[in-house]
Amino acid sequence: xxxxxxxxxxxxxxxxxxxxxxxxxxxxxxxxxxxxxxxxxxxxxxxxxxxxxxxxxxxxxxxxxxxxxxxxxxxxxxxxxxxxxxxxxxxxxxxxxxxxxxxxxxxxxxxxxxxxxxxxxxxxxxxxxxxxxxxxxxxxxxxxxxxxxxxxxxxxxxxxxxxxxxxxxxxxxxxxxxxxxxxxxxxxxxxxxxxxxxxxxxxxxxxxxxxxxxxxxxxxxxxxxxxxxxxxxxxxxxxxxxxxxxxxxxxxxxxxxxxxxxxxxxxxxxxxxxxxxxxxxxxxxxxxxxxxxxxxxxxxxxxxxxxxxxxxxxxxxxxxxxxxxxxxxxxxxxxxxxxxxxxxxxxxxxxxxxxxxxxxxxxxxxxxxxxxxxxxxxxxxxxxxxxxxxxxxxxxxxxxxxxxxxxxxxxxxxxxxxxxxxxxxxxxxxxxxxxxxxxxxxxxxxxxxxxxxxxxxxxxxxxxxxxxxxxxxxxxxxxxxxxxxxxxxxxxxxxxxxxxxxxxxxxxxxxxxxxxxxxxxxxxxxxxxxxxxxxxxxxxxxxxxxxxxxxxxxxxxxxxxxxxxxxxxxxxxxxxxxxxxxxxxxxxxxxxxxxxxxxxxxxxxxxxxxxxxxxxxxxxxxxxxxxxxxxxxxxxxxxxxxxxxxxxxxxxxxxxxxxxxxxxxxxxxxxxxxxxxxxxxxxxxxxxxxxxxxxxxxxxxxxxxxxxxxxxxxxxxxxxxxxxxxxxxxxxxxxxxxxxxxxxxxxxxxxxxxxxxxxxxxxxxxxxxxxxxxxxxxxxxxxxxxxxxxxxxxxxxxxxxxxxxxxxxxxxxxxxxxxxxxxxxxxxxxxxxxxxxx
Numbered sequence: 136x137x138x139x140x141x142x143x144x145x146x147x148x149x150x151x152x153x154x155x156x157x158x159x160x161x162x163x164x165x166x167x168x169x170x171x172x173x174x175x176x177x178x179x180x181x182x183x184x185x186x187x188x189x190x191x192x193x194x195x196x197x198x199x200x201x202x203x204x205x206x207x208x209x210x211x212x213x214x215x216x217x218x219x220x221x222x223x224x225x226x227x228x229x230x231x232x233x234x235x236x237x238x239x240x241x242x243x244x245x246x247x248x249x250x251x252x253x254x255x256x257x258x259x260x261x262x263x264x265x266x267x268x269x270x271x272x273x274x275x276x277x278x279x280x281x282x283x284x285x286x287x288x289x290x291x292x293x294x295x296x297x298x299x300x301x302x303x304x305x306x307x308x309x310x311x312x313x314x315x316x317x318x319x320x321x322x323x324x325x326x327x328x329x330x331x332x333x334x335x336x337x338x339x340x341x342x343x344x345x346x347x348x349x350x351x352x353x354x355x356x357x358x359x360x361x362x363x364x365x366x367x368x369x370x371x372x373x374x375x376x377x378x379x380x381x382x383x384x385x386x387x388x389x390x391x392x393x394x395x396x397x398x399x400x401x402x403x404x405x406x407x408x409x410x411x412x413x414x415x416x417x418x419x420x421x422x423x424x425x426x427x428x429x430x431x432x433x434x435x436x437x438x439x440x441x442x443x444x445x446x447x448x449x450x451x452x453x454x455x456x457x458x459x460x461x462x463x464x465x466x467x468x469x470x471x472x473x474x475x476x477x478x479x480x481x482x483x484x485x486x487x488x489x490x491x492x493x494x495x496x497x498x499x500x501x502x503x504x505x506x507x508x509x510x511x512x513x514x515x516x517x518x519x520x521x522x523x524x525x526x527x528x529x530x531x532x533x534x535x536x537x538x539x540x541x542x543x544x545x546x547x548x549x550x551x552x553x554x555x556x557x558x559x560x561x562x563x564x565x566x567x568x569x570x571x572x573x574x575x576x577x578x579x580x581x582x583x584x585x586x587x588x589x590x591x592x593x594x595x596x597x598x599x600x601x602x603x604x605x606x607x608x609x610x611x612x613x614x615x616x617x618x619x620x621x622x623x624x625x626x627x628x629x630x631x632x633x634x635x636x637x638x639x640x641x642x643x644x645x646x647x648x649x650x651x652x653x654x655x656x657x658x659x660x661x662x663x664x665x666x667x668x669x670x671x672x673x674x675x676x677x678x679x680x681x682x683x684x685x686x687x688x689x690x691x692x693x694x695x696x697x698x699x700x701x702x703x704x705x706x707x708x709x710x711x712x713x714x715x716x717x718x719x720x721x722x723x724x725x726x727x728x729x730x731x732x733x734x735x736x737x738x739x740x741x742x743x744x745x746x747x748x749x750x751x752x753x754x755x756x757x758x759x760x761x762x763x764x765x766x767x768x769x770x771x772x773x774x775x776x777x778x779x780x781x782x783x784x785x786x787x788x789x790x791x792x793x794x795x796x797x798x799x800x801x802x803x804x805x806x807x808x809x810x811x812x813x814x815x816x817x818x819x820x821x822x823x824x825x826x827x828x829x830x831x832x833x834x835x836x837x838x839x840x841x842x843x844x845x846x847x848x849x850x851x852x853x854x855x856x857x858x859x860x861x862x863x864x865x866x867x868x869x870x871x872x873x874x875x876x877x878x879x880x881x882x883x884x885x886x887x888x889x890x891x892x893x894x895x896x897x898x899x900x901x902x903x904x905x906x907x908x909x910x911x912x913x914x915x916x917x918x919x920x921x922x923x924x925x926x927x928x929x930x931x932x933x934x935x936x937x938x939x940x941x942x943x944x945x946x947x948x949x950x951x952x953x954x955x956x957x958x959x960x961x962x963x964x965x966x967x968x969x970x971x972x973x
Contacts, residue, residue: 147179157182160222163215163254177219178390181212184378185219188352191377192230192324195350202351203377204369209356209600210391210577211380217326217354221255221279224324234320236272236349237281238327238342255279262286272345273318287314287341314341323349329356339372352377356600391603394612395650395720398619399453441474441587441618444481450617451485454585455493457615458564463510465608465719466551467582470601471567474588476520479567480530482587486516486565513553516565517543548578579606583613610716611650651726654717658730661710661737670697677733691743698744707744711737815859821962825879825889826863830855868896873967874903877959884955885944895942902940906933910960911967920961930957 138146148154161177177185184205195201207213217237224230237259262268262282272280323346343351351373358369385391458469471486473479494511497504518534538544541560552558566581569588584602602612665673675681676690698704718734721727812834816827833855866875878899883889891899913919913929920926930953937949945952960967 160226161219180380181216184216187377188220189223203374204353205378207380208382208385210604211385213354218254232277234323235279236325284338287338314344317345319348321348325349326352328354392612396614398616442478447481448485451489455489462583468564468580469583471585472588473569479518479569482567483516483518513562514564515562517563518567519571579604585615587617611720650720657714668697670694677736679732694740695744823876870900873907878903885948885952
């Protein structure tokens with residue numbers, strides 16, 4: 136209480152007991168898809184939940200007290216939490232005898248969980264069938280096992296396909312026999328992933344029957360909690376909540392993204408509304424049963440309307456326009472959720488036609504955007520649906536075959552690669568589904584879900600959570616609703632958000648324009664930064680209201696001068712990035728239009744500051760592509776290439792650019808020259824530390840000497856630039872250039888005030904010449920800087936020389952001085968070899 140976030144992190148994570156356990160059980164190495172191996176450290180809610188589970192196992196008096204539910208929202212890392220529990224159990228002396236059984240209900244989740252489970256360490260047994268289940272899980276061994284839920288079913292008689300379809304059940308008739316007990320040990324822990332989906336069914340009962348005394352831990356992001364679920368509510372099946380981490384917890388932590396909701400009724404989405412004047416989508420929001428029956432009688436079954444080609448074509452046009460305008464610029468992708476397999480196939484055709492029409496429109500523009508044309512031409516739509524058995528319709532077979540040939544799901548998850556002809560299917564921008572991939576599908580590249588299917592409660596919340604995964608450049612997830620799910624969304628949020636979060640969530644999911652007040656607040660914070668530091672007329676400048684160019688230039692000069700302070704410059708960058716993030720979320724919506732000119736002009740101030748202070752950290756790198764294009768087009772119109780880095784001090788055109796940037800302002804010229812020299816000294820410091828430290832001190836002295844005399848300061852700094860360009864030209868006091876460089880650096884490292892006593896100077900000079908000879912003899916071998924043994928031998932020779940020279944300071948500091956000599960030698964590798972006469 137009373138601590139800021141940094142203090143909480145320090146006190147929580149660096150507590151001795153916690154830190155040791157994090158290092159021992161909660162830090163793992165993980166291979167990324169096609170990338171480097173990374174070290175993953177637990178999030179606080181993962182560590183907290185795992186610890187609580189272990190505590191319950193130790194302190195619970197019976198099965199009920201040990202069991203429970205971990206309610207962690209979608210995308211918060213439940214699979215890794217399961218791994219951490221297993222690692223903690225294995226590392227503890229009193230709990231390492233537990234048999235661990237990991238249960239999941241889908242093949243894709245089994246693949247995901249099995250990859251994660253390898254992080255536990257040791258062998259993980261994969262249960263392949265029911266007989267293996269009975270054999271392997273009946274033992275007392277404290278092993279780790281993974282099993283899919285459907286292995287806990289027994290089926291006997293086969294039904295014909297037609298009979299099975301008529302009954303709406305599987306082709307194999309369920310057995311009338313109980314599943315039976317497999318293992319009655321109390322030292323078994325069942326950890327069930329996505330436990331809300333099957334644990335209220337016969338399969339769930341069979342699992343409990345198989346392990347009657349086992350500890351049951353349910354992991355879910357959307358537990359069954361509404362009254363209609365009755366005794367199947369997740370907490371009634373498994374016990375009280377062990378740990379909760381809800382929607383807004385994850386959003387606030389940055390573990391997941393906030394989702395913005397945009398409702399598209401028939402009026403907004405359909406162009407030809409003749410056949411749909413009643414706005415059929417609205418029936419899902421507020422029609423009662425009597426009205427629903429009347430509408431069905433007049434217009435046909437719901438499925439007929441939701442599969443109507445005219446309606447789907449109209450929505451597809453709107454959907455493609457939305458995608459190209461809002462999502463494509465930042466390189467993200469879309470999922471389309473529709474009513475049926477037939478609707479999915481029709482959506483694919485309609486989206487392909489809409490893409491072609493948009494492509495022709497782009498080509499016919501007065502000034503064609505060639506990059507946009509190239510991107511649209513690359514886009515594809517794929518259908519992913521399940522099969523219907525041996526008598527499935529031809530369009531289903533075709534769609535399934537195409538999805539397999541395109542490797543649709545994997546290529547959808549990959550970024551667009553327009554340059555590699557072998558990766559044309561990374562152009563899959565639209566993944567069209569009806570039931571598959573609504574849950575348990577992790578694709579951070581998906582930013583928007585277009586919904587044209589009636590779904591509710593936990594299924595709805597799980598579906599829209601596909602868009603909330605974090606990925607670089609992705610600021611928000613989007614849900615675009617073509618069927619009228621607003622009431623169901625409110626219902627879902629009421630169930631799965633804490634009471635005090637419901638209003639906040641509902642507002643965040645209400646409309647894209649809900650970001651406008653955030654944008655305005657961030658805009659005002661930028662203006663406030665300058666106002667509170669006495670820089671006037673910034674609001675007038677960014678709004679383009681000043682009378683002339685001279686007035687604009689005066690404000691830019693004052694603003695950039697303020698940014699000389701590194702703290703204020705860092706604040707400006709942070710505030711601007713947040714402002715631009717909100718801009719990118721709203722663009723190209725008209726609500727962003729009043730902020731377009733301010734965005735361009737703040738971007739211009741950033742660019743001038745970047746050039747003036749040679750600060751390459753100032754960039755629009757984190758801004759979305761829509762905002763980058765907005766600002767960069769403005770800079771290009773002013774003759775500034777945003778892709779060119781600040782002009783370096785040694786560049787041939789430095790002086791020419793200096794005069795252009797300064798615009799006749801002597802203070803601006805002196806300031807840019809000063810920061811160019813400072814940056815040059817920083818970049819090259821390690822090549823000759825003593826020389827560049829001296830150069831930096833000369834800059835400070837000139838600034839102190841010529842305060843407010845900008846013309847004189849600029850002239851003196853230009854002379855200093857000439858000295859910086861030349862660098863150290865020759866040796867001093869009879870030493871070679873290389874020996875002088877090492878002498879000056881080691882003097883600063885080993886002697887008080889960097890001054891070598893007169894009586895030691897001769898020995899020191901002789902020593903440095905000898906060390907340079909040793910280095911020139913050693914470092915020329917091809918693998919010297921990658922061969923630890925060779926480096927160790929040379930460093931040992933240097934330490935011996937330092938010890939035998941008779942100079943007390945060098946002998947006392949020989950370890951550190953030897954290391955500094957080796958570091959300098961590596962940085963001056965080419966210069967040393969160039970100066971060698973051997």
